[in-house]
Amino acid sequence: MPTTEQDAISTMFDRIAESYDSTNRVLSFGQDLRLRAEVARFIPSEPNISLLDVATGTADLLITLCKLRPNIKTAVGVDLAENMLKIGHKKLVDQGLLGLASLQNADASDLPFERESFDVVTIAFGIRNVVAKERALQEFFRVLKPHGCLIILEFSMPERAAINKLYELYFRHILPRVGGWLSKNRDAYCYLNRSVEAFPRPHEFRKVLFNTGFTTVTLHQLTFGIATIYCARKG
Numbered sequence: 517m518p519t520t521e522q523d524a525i526s527t528m529f530d531r532i533a534e535s536y537d538s539t540n541r542v543l544s545f546g547q548d549l550r551l552r553a554e555v556a557r558f559i560p561s562e563p564n565i566s567l568l569d570v571a572t573g574t575a576d577l578l579i580t581l582c583k584l585r586p587n588i589k590t591a592v593g594v595d596l597a598e599n600m601l602k603i604g605h606k607k608l609v610d611q612g613l614l615g616l617a618s619l620q621n622a623d624a625s626d627l628p629f630e631r632e633s634f635d636v637v638t639i640a641f642g643i644r645n646v647v648a649k650e651r652a653l654q655e656f657f658r659v660l661k662p663h664g665c666l667i668i669l670e671f672s673m674p675e676r677a678a679i680n681k682l683y684e685l686y687f688r689h690i691l692p693r694v695g696g697w698l699s700k701n702r703d704a705y706c707y708l709n710r711s712v713e714a715f716p717r718p719h720e721f722r723k724v725l726f727n728t729g730f731t732t733v734t735l736h737q738l739t740f741g742i743a744t745i746y747c748a749r750k751g
């Protein structure tokens with residue numbers, strides 16, 4: 517059952533859904549697509565992969581993975597924001613992916629799937645927005661098959677001081693203004709900055725993944741550390 521805080525977050529995404537993709541392209545200078553494509557490198561190469569993409573939003577990661585990895589046999593995307601899912605669904609239709617991929621409204625911290633249902637669980641720029649993060653990680657662990665893997669793509673704060681300063685300047689001052697102007701919702705892009713700064717540093721988050729029960733956790737920093745991919749294996 518989503519909490520009030522979680523309701524407020526999904527309502528915010530419902531409000532910005534129409535402009536979400538185009539604002540992402542502008543704010544990231546097109547790099548958001550490249551960062552999502554990096555996730556494909558970590559999808560196992562075995563045949564007939566069943567994949568769950570949590571906090572799928574407008575399904576950009578789901579679509580990228582289905583196109584880049586033909587060994588994905590079934591793909592399900594879940595999100596709490598109905599308007600984000602509607603746009604994602606239209607994109608799946610336009611790309612001819614409906615036979616392979618489907619979307620449903622569900623909470624990351626209360627997934628409507630049997631235990632050991634998926635080979636891979638992915639979540640891009642989403643775990644930061646989940647209020648009950650540890651509960652959600654336990655859910656990812658529960659629905660993964662033995663030896664399955666969780667792949668998380670999330671923003672991170674660059675460690676090198678000069679790049680960190682530039683990143684702070686961009687995230688604190690430029691991004692809320694430009695994002696607010698493009699989406700007509702400045703609060704959403706102030707929230708983006710606050711949620712990135714509040715998210716644990718990669719090495720701390722790695723410990724959280726170990727504490728959830730994942731046995732191997734590797735970190736892969738992208739573009740001077742502005743984003744990190746976490747690959748966590750179950751057993």
Ligand SMILES: C[S@@+](CC[C@H](N)C(=O)[O-])C[C@H]1O[C@@H](n2cnc3c(N)ncnc32)[C@H](O)[C@@H]1O
Nearest residue numbers: 529571572573595596597623624640642645646
């Ligand atoms: C920044 S967007 C990322 C969307 C997409 N993964 C992408 O790469 O563009 C974050 C998404 O997380 C979703 N979200 C937040 N909390 C959630 C939860 N508890 N369960 C499911 N989705 C959630 C929001 O509705 C939103 O669509």
